[in-house]
Amino acid sequence: MKVELNVNGATHVAEVEPRTSLLDCLRDNLLLTGAHAGCEHGVCGACTVLVDGTAVRSCLMFAVQADGYAVTTVEGLSPGPGELSVLQDAFCETHGMQCGYCTPAMILAAHALLSKNTQPTREEIVDAISGNICRCTGYAQIVEAVALAAERMRGQNLPPEQP
Amino acid sequence: MKPAPFEYSRPSSVDEACALLAADDGARLIAGGQTLVPLMAMRLARPTRLVDIARIPELAFVRDEGGRIAIGATTRQYVAEHDPLVRSKLPLLARVLPYVGHGATRARGTVGGSIANGDAAAEIVLVAATLGATLTWREGGNDFEMPASEFFLGPMVTALPLPACLTSVRFPVWPERRVGTGFHEVNARQSDFAFVSAAAQIALDTDGRCTRAAIGIGAAAAIPLRLDAVAEAMLGMPFEEAKVRASAMAALADIEFMADLHASADYRRRVALTLAVRAIADAFQDAARRV
Numbered sequence A: 001m002k003v004e005l006n007v008n009g010a011t012h013v014a015e016v017e018p019r020t021s022l023l024d025c026l027r028d029n030l031l032l033t034g035a036h037a038g039c040e041h042g043v044c045g046a047c048t049v050l051v052d053g054t055a056v057r058s059c060l061m062f063a064v065q066a067d068g069y070a071v072t073t074v075e076g077l078s079p080g081p082g083e084l085s086v087l088q089d090a091f092c093e094t095h096g097m098q099c100g101y102c103t104p105a106m107i108l109a110a111h112a113l114l115s116k117n118t119q120p121t122r123e124e125i126v127d128a129i130s131g132n133i134c135r136c137t138g139y140a141q142i143v144e145a146v147a148l149a150a151e152r153m154r155g156q157n158l159p160p161e162q163p
Numbered sequence B: 001m002k003p004a005p006f007e008y009s010r011p012s013s014v015d016e017a018c019a020l021l022a023a024d025d026g027a028r029l030i031a032g033g034q035t036l037v038p039l040m041a042m043r044l045a046r047p048t049r050l051v052d053i054a055r056i057p058e059l060a061f062v063r064d065e066g067g068r069i070a071i072g073a074t075t076r077q078y079v080a081e082h083d084p085l086v087r088s089k090l091p092l093l094a095r096v097l098p099y100v101g102h103g104a105t106r107a108r109g110t111v112g113g114s115i116a117n118g119d120a121a122a123e124i125v126l127v128a129a130t131l132g133a134t135l136t137w138r139e140g141g142n143d144f145e146m147p148a149s150e151f152f153l154g155p156m157v158t159a160l161p162l163p164a165c166l167t168s169v170r171f172p173v174w175p176e177r178r179v180g181t182g183f184h185e186v187n188a189r190q191s192d193f194a195f196v197s198a199a200a201q202i203a204l205d206t207d208g209r210c211t212r213a214a215i216g217i218g219a220a221a222a223i224p225l226r227l228d229a230v231a232e233a234m235l236g237m238p239f240e241e242a243k244v245r246a247s248a249m250a251a252l253a254d255i256e257f258m259a260d261l262h263a264s265a266d267y268r269r270r271v272a273l274t275l276a277v278r279a280i281a282d283a284f285q286d287a288a289r290r291v
């Protein structure tokens, strides 16, 4: 089946089987490997992407279901070639990653939070990433990274980021 | 973890969806897919065709029908969670929705999907059973409705006929001024499947005495349980923990609890009792705060 996806602002047409997950479509058809395959049944959160600005699990959505929607992957977050977003920078600074397997998904989940809530409490940050498993960091630095990014984005005095 | 091949259709009306279901025994509806797709990935479900009803506009709504709130079957859990009508008129549903999966699954998962799957561990199923919601569906061009007490039949088995499409869930609204709710669940990790859950909604008169109560236990047995005897025993009374505990213990005595690797039947029975008492205590307290 033919699907038309708007991914990171560009329209892509892909030919997929109905059973192809959005995750596999992004990775195999569009060669966007930022969304990671962990469990492929909705448990780990490594495959998180934004669909119309909301964090969802791309392994629990078939590509055909996403037809016509706007999808954002981690590749779409950087402001320019070789640059990192405020949030990505914060992950580097606070050592919010080790192996990096969970990282793109963590960043997208946090991005979805910060685009709606510029002053998240610690509980809200924890809740926003609670569906994402990290086996390395122990989460403390990830929470720190999101809080740091939130603080910096407030300091910039900009309207909340639109995903 | 790849699902077996299937055909995919996206009908534009409920009747068209029903016709597709009727034409193929192996066809199943998909809306949010947050329960179905994991089952397909593990090949516990192998539908031959998925009929995607997520974009049928008439199925997504939250409506005040006076005395009850109707929620369209494909209304996303995330949308219901933030809906002002749900928040003001269905306090028990509003209370449990944040416990349904994670934010990322609530963004896709639907209220009707949870009901149609009929998992006794699901929070929305528990609230529907506890409050006595009414389920409506369409089949062969006709509309049907059924109370929750008859709808949930067994572990992930409901009375919904195969070629039918659930259309809405109607939750009764309690008009009393002092209504309070309580909810507790125990699970391995936050937002995982509950081993046991308990929900309570209680209305109080101006003197703090119970005028109406609904108590439900989820995940403990094959279907969500309503503890009507406990609710009746509280009528006309203020909260008395010892009495509530005694009547809940009696009500749970002859229930056959499920057992698995994580939680034995005995454990579930003990936890059900504790959580029921806590949920009722919370509901009393919550109601007492309202004037």
Ligand code: FES
Residues within 6 Å of the ligand: A036, A037, A038, A039, A040, A041, A042, A043, A044, A045, A046, A047, A048, A057, A058, A059, A060
């Ligand atoms: S790969 Fe999607 S949740 Fe694990």
Ligand code: FES
Residues within 6 Å of the ligand: A096, A097, A098, A099, A100, A101, A102, A103, A133, A134, A135, A136, A137
């Ligand atoms: S950094 Fe390794 S899983 Fe999170």
